[in-house]
Amino acid sequence: xxxxxxxxxxxxxxxxxxxxxxxxxxxxxxxxxxxxxxxxxxxxxxxxxxxxxxxxxxxxxxxxxxxxxxxxxxxxxxxxxxxxxxxxxxxxxxxxxxxxxxxxxxxxxxxxxxxxxxxxxxxxxxxxxxxxxxxxxxxxxxxxxxxxxxxxxxxxxxxxxxxxxxxxx
Amino acid sequence: xxxxxxxxxxxxxxxxxxxxxxxxxxxxxxxxxxxxxxxxxxxxxxxxxxxxxxxxxxxxxxxxxxxxxxxxxxxxxxxxxxxxxxxxxxxxxxxxxxxxxxxxxxxxxxxxxxxxxxxxxxxxxxxxxxxxxxxxxxxxxxxxxxxxxxxxxxxxxxxxxxxxxxxxxxxxxxxxxxxxxxxxxxxxxxxxxxxxxxxxxxxxxxxxxxxxxxxxxxxxxxxxxxxxxxxxxxxxxxxxxxxxxxxxxxxxxxxxxxxxxxxxxxxxxxxxxxxxxxxxxxxxxxxxxxxxxxxxxxxxxxxxxxxxxxxxxxxxxxxxxxxxxxxxxxxxxxxxxxxxxxxxxxxxxxxxxxxxxxxxxxxxxxxxxxxxxxxxxxxxxxxxxxxxxxxxxxxxxxxxxxxxxxxxxxxxxxxxxxxxxx
Numbered sequence: 001x002x003x004x005x006x007x008x009x010x011x012x013x014x015x016x017x018x019x020x021x022x023x024x025x026x027x028x029x030x031x032x033x034x035x036x037x038x039x040x041x042x043x044x045x046x047x048x049x050x051x052x053x054x055x056x057x058x059x060x061x062x063x064x065x066x067x068x069x070x071x072x073x074x075x076x077x078x079x080x081x082x083x084x085x086x087x088x089x090x091x092x093x094x095x096x097x098x099x100x101x102x103x104x105x106x107x108x109x110x111x112x113x114x115x116x117x118x119x120x121x122x123x124x125x126x127x128x129x130x131x132x133x134x135x136x137x138x139x140x141x142x143x144x145x146x147x148x149x150x151x152x153x154x155x156x157x158x159x160x161x162x163x164x165x166x167x168x169x
Numbered sequence: 170x171x172x173x174x175x176x177x178x179x180x181x182x183x184x185x186x187x188x189x190x191x192x193x194x195x196x197x198x199x200x201x202x203x204x205x206x207x208x209x210x211x212x213x214x215x216x217x218x219x220x221x222x223x224x225x226x227x228x229x230x231x232x233x234x235x236x237x238x239x240x241x242x243x244x245x246x247x248x249x250x251x252x253x254x255x256x257x258x259x260x261x262x263x264x265x266x267x268x269x270x271x272x273x274x275x276x277x278x279x280x281x282x283x284x285x286x287x288x289x290x291x292x293x294x295x296x297x298x299x300x301x302x303x304x305x306x307x308x309x310x311x312x313x314x315x316x317x318x319x320x321x322x323x324x325x326x327x328x329x330x331x332x333x334x335x336x337x338x339x340x341x342x343x344x345x346x347x348x349x350x351x352x353x354x355x356x357x358x359x360x361x362x363x364x365x366x367x368x369x370x371x372x373x374x375x376x377x378x379x380x381x382x383x384x385x386x387x388x389x390x391x392x393x394x395x396x397x398x399x400x401x402x403x404x405x406x407x408x409x410x411x412x413x414x415x416x417x418x419x420x421x422x423x424x425x426x427x428x429x430x431x432x433x434x435x436x437x438x439x440x441x442x443x444x445x446x447x448x449x450x451x452x453x454x455x456x457x458x459x460x461x462x463x464x465x466x467x468x469x470x471x472x473x474x475x476x477x478x479x480x481x482x483x484x485x486x487x488x489x490x491x492x493x494x495x496x497x498x499x500x501x502x503x504x505x506x507x508x509x510x511x512x513x514x515x516x517x518x519x520x521x522x523x524x525x526x527x528x529x530x531x532x533x534x535x536x537x538x539x540x541x542x543x544x545x546x547x548x549x550x551x552x553x554x555x556x557x558x559x560x561x562x563x564x565x566x567x568x569x570x571x572x573x574x575x576x577x578x579x580x581x582x583x584x585x586x587x588x589x590x591x
Contacts, residue, residue, distance in 0.1 A: 031261060031314060038307065058293040061300035065307060066336075069329060072310050076322070131292055133357045 009050060016043040030075045038068045055132040183363070185278075185289020196288045200277050208434040209239035215545050222549040233491060233504045249423035254317060257420065261315035266421070266428035268308035273432035273439060275301050280442045281363045283452045283529030294362035295343060298443055299336075302398070305436060306332045309407070309417050312429070316420035324416030327556065328407030331397055334563040339394035341571030342387040345578045346447040349376050349384070352582055366451035373458045377448040380581050386574050388448040390567050395440040397563070399433065401544055403551035404559060441540035442533075449536050452529035470524040473531040477515030484508025 020040030027033045041064040048057035111118065139147055177189040184192035213228070213235065220227025228235025253262060279294040281287040291297055306329050313325020350368035351358030359365060369375055377388045397404040408416030418429045445451060454469045485508045491501040518524050554562070 058296035
């Protein structure tokens with residue numbers, strides 16, 4: 001089968017991601033921002049697919065669709081869109097922005113110039129056909145303890161939310 | 170070019186796996202057309218069956234027994250004025266129906282109508298289906314919010330709460346079915362839709378009967394959750410007519426409304442396909458082990474043709490019963506021609522080469538059709554749930570049941586591997 005990981009798709013998806021990301025921070029209407037965010041995340045899922053990581057892509061779609069859903073509900077229930085649109089946007093934090101941009105740019109430049117030493121010389125063999133099985137083996141074998149700790153952490157968050165939201169249980 | 174087209178026919182793969190773009194396109198077109206026809210048929214059947222359940226006649230005017238009613242309906246919807254509320258958020262209002270339709274149709278990429286009859290086979294098939302179909306909630310909430318009106322907003326919020334809570338129980342039921350695919354020599358399961366059916370073939374058992382009654386309970390959880398997922402009666406609180414006018418699509422009209430309608434029925438077909446694939450053996454014919462051998466294979470391959478001949482016979486029977494008044498002459502001729510077409514299709518299906526290639530599709534569609542009839546039946550019999558009852562059912566009954574089934578399935582599977590096949 002011909003590989004789909006062509007430069008054309010990479011640039012297309014990256015372009016969509018960049019445009020979506022810029023729209024997230026420039027839209028005044030929070031619902032439009034949430035929409036732009038989901039476009040960005042779906043493009044990112046497609047990039048995972050290009051990297052022959054279908055399981056990560058599928059999980060990305062499921063989790064972030066649900067996450068954006070909740071964001072949507074927050075916007076609908078908590079934010080008055082009419083008032084927000086009349087307010088002045090306070091995203092002009094030039095100093096912090098410049099520092100963050102320089103740091104990220106420096107990192108990119110460093111990776112770009114020294115990439116020869118960091119990355120393996122040949123592309124790794126693609127494990128598309130049993131990608132999910134490989135992840136399962138690693139997750140429930142080698143990283144079992146970390147996985148369980150993470151799930152315990154999530155449980156604590158759920159219980160905390162219930163305790164805080166409900167006065168009488 | 171021609172050789173490229175012909176090269177796929179000799180391969181035993183899905184067109185996506187073979188990488189043949191021409192056949193991928195053909196499959197997409199065939200599935201899209203088939204779905205559109207199935208949805209039209211479904212609307213007609215729903216109105217007819219519901220009417221007969223309530224001792225009414227249902228649509229009778231357009232065509233014999235209202236057969237052309239779906240065409241009249243769709244024409245009406247296309248010609249209707251497209252209204253947008255003045256205060257609506259135009260862009261979100263415009264894009265919401267498309268998101269719902271896209272989510273409903275995209276899942277058909279991985280649905281296996283047969284071992285080779287799927288657009289493509291993905292390693293993450295079932296995960297992809299659940300993920301993409303959960304995107305449709307987004308479209309519904311967007312539609313409800315963008316309408317800038319109270320009923321749609323309440324409908325959309327109800328719909329999202331309902332879908333989010335039933336997705337959990339649904340996921341647990343699906344996981345327990347996927348767990349059963351791993352009961353082979355290597356001990357690795359699969360998420361691929363084709364792989365799941367092949368696992369049932371290899372284990373000589375549909376998963377609904379596996380570890381009785383665990384498979385059956387998991388199937389039951391899925392069967393309840395899928396009705397809630399598709400917002401159908403008795404869980405159609407998002408569009409409860411008596412409370413919310415029409416729920417999230419109150420403000421939509423004409424073509425856009427028909428898109429919501431189309432996607433609702435398409436989503437019903439999609440989730441029924443998941444249920445059929447996971448528990449009812451997908452494209453496998455009934456009793457592939459008990460009644461095996463070439464004679465039984467041949468006998469079961471006659472079923473598609475017999476089904477079409479039966480439909481043709483029904484048409485001819487009703488042609489004979491049509492009123493003899495001259496006003497009904499065109500309708501009578503039309504029904505007879507329809508019967509002849511159905512009969513010809515049935516005769517073509519008796520050719521061994523055709524029937525062997527097509528019978529997978531027939532069995533899959535027949536099982537899905539059974540589910541579609543169940544949907545209508547539920548709507549005709551069950552009263553609508555109250556919202557707190559719905560939530561209680563989801564979180565306090567189905568979720569613990571799903572967890573229990575999952576743990577028991579895992580335990581029994583482990584025991585089976587450790588004790589009986591050490």
